[in-house]
Amino acid sequence: MKPESLSATALHVSELCLSRYQTEHLRKIPRSGIHRAASIGSTVHLALERFVDAACIKKTTDWSDEDFLRTCGEVAYHETFHSADTTTEDFKECWGLVQRWYGRTDLSNTHVLSVEEKRNFLVPTSIGKIPFNYIWDRCDQLDDHVYEVVDYKTSRWNVGVNDLETKLQARAYALACRIEHPDAEKIWVTFDMLRHTSVGLEFTRDDAVAFWAQLKRTAQKIVDTPDDDVPETLNPECRWCAKLARCKEVRKNHMLGGIHSLTLDEMARAKYEIDNQLKALEVLSEQLEEQLSLEAERRDEFEMELDGLKVGFSVPSRRRANHPAIAAILGPDLSREMGRFTLGQLDDLLESGRLSYDQVRQVKAQITQYHLDPKIKIKAPAPLTET
Numbered sequence: 001m002k003p004e005s006l007s008a009t010a011l012h013v014s015e016l017c018l019s020r021y022q023t024e025h026l027r028k029i030p031r032s033g034i035h036r037a038a039s040i041g042s043t044v045h046l047a048l049e050r051f052v053d054a055a056c057i058k059k060t061t062d063w064s065d066e067d068f069l070r071t072c073g074e075v076a077y078h079e080t081f082h083s084a085d086t087t088t089e090d091f092k093e094c095w096g097l098v099q100r101w102y103g104r105t106d107l108s109n110t111h112v113l114s115v116e117e118k119r120n121f122l123v124p125t126s127i128g129k130i131p132f133n134y135i136w137d138r139c140d141q142l143d144d145h146v147y148e149v150v151d152y153k154t155s156r157w158n159v160g161v162n163d164l165e166t167k168l169q170a171r172a173y174a175l176a177c178r179i180e181h182p183d184a185e186k187i188w189v190t191f192d193m194l195r196h197t198s199v200g201l202e203f204t205r206d207d208a209v210a211f212w213a214q215l216k217r218t219a220q221k222i223v224d225t226p227d228d229d230v231p232e233t234l235n236p237e238c239r240w241c242a243k244l245a246r247c248k249e250v251r252k253n254h255m256l257g258g259i260h261s262l263t264l265d266e267m268a269r270a271k272y273e274i275d276n277q278l279k280a281l282e283v284l285s286e287q288l289e290e291q292l293s294l295e296a297e298r299r300d301e302f303e304m305e306l307d308g309l310k311v312g313f314s315v316p317s318r319r320r321a322n323h324p325a326i327a328a329i330l331g332p333d334l335s336r337e338m339g340r341f342t343l344g345q346l347d348d349l350l351e352s353g354r355l356s357y358d359q360v361r362q363v364k365a366q367i368t369q370y371h372l373d374p375k376i377k378i379k380a381p382a383p384l385t386e387t
Contacts, residue, residue, distance in 0.1 A: 046076035056112035063108035174203030
């Protein structure tokens with residue numbers, strides 16, 4: 001395959017299914033319908049872009065000009081929804097998100113470098129360099145050699161810091177920012193979750209190197225795939241694929257009664273029933289374990305062979321330290337040095353030679369052991385092997 005360009009969205013799709021990537025990003029076959037949520041997102045993005053551009057870059061209005069912000073919202077809504085009616089629920093939702101963002105944001109003293117500009121950098125492959133396109137919503141310079149890329153998100157689903165570490169889009173933005181600003185010592189990528197709050201993460205130079213290598217591998221994998229032999233791969237996002245109706249893998253899954261044979265109603269019903277069955281099975285498992293434990297206790301055995309199965313029991317134990325008493329034994333100076341000491345730290349201290357014989361004896365007396373409930377493990381006996 002020979003892509004004219006790449007993007008974070010395209011790479012995400014290619015990693016899920018190369019056939020879907022070919023269909024949607026090379027053959028440009030669109031998915032049916034435009035979701036209302038996408039139109040809400042487009043409206044809000046457009047309104048914020050124009051307001052920040054005027055207030056922070058071109059300086060044609062003040063940050064405090066809420067009338068201009070309202071105008072940006074109304075014009076963006078008209079262009080996206082093709083309606084001037086500001087009494088609709090759609091406009092109220094769009095305007096509510098814009099107001100929420102404005103109420104918790106102040107860029108009046110922020111050095112905003114750019115808003116919503118399509119840019120690219122080149123990715124080398126065996127057929128030449130391919131542009132990687134990206135559009136970030138805003139790029140700010142926070143300090144000398146410190147930059148932040150901000151992306152507005154209108155999703156109802158929130159995102160955490162751990163999500164940013166693995167999100168392809170965030171990693172791509174960090175790499176692009178480092179390419180644009182080679183003087184950068186720190187680069188932050190922030191997803192401004194407009195229905196929630198902002199979440200940001202610093203991406204290091206090592207992160208950029210790792211993503212650059214991944215990007216080149218993925219691009220080369222696409223290039224190495226023949227146009228007439230593109231594999232179809234089942235994945236959690238098959239339902240939204242443009243070629244869903246003619247995908248052989250989905251049909252095969254459907255014919256064999258796989259998950260893609262279910263309607264959404266059937267999925268909901270199956271999930272409900274399975275969750276209830278799991279709860280019932282969990283209770284039954286606990287009851288069976290209790291009965292087997294009672295029998296093992298009656299026999300005074302930790303191992304039994306029942307119906308060809310080896311049934312074994314163990315009684316896990318834990319240690320507990322009496323921190324106040326130990327602090328009194330160690331004295332204030334050593335206690336401050338230790339902090340809230342862990343059992344591992346106490347073990348090291350007891351062997352360090354820093355304590356007197358009496359202190360060692362007293363500290364050990366404040367570390368007690370307690371037992372948890374017996375744990376059962378059932379396994380088949382090991383198969384006989386020929387000698």
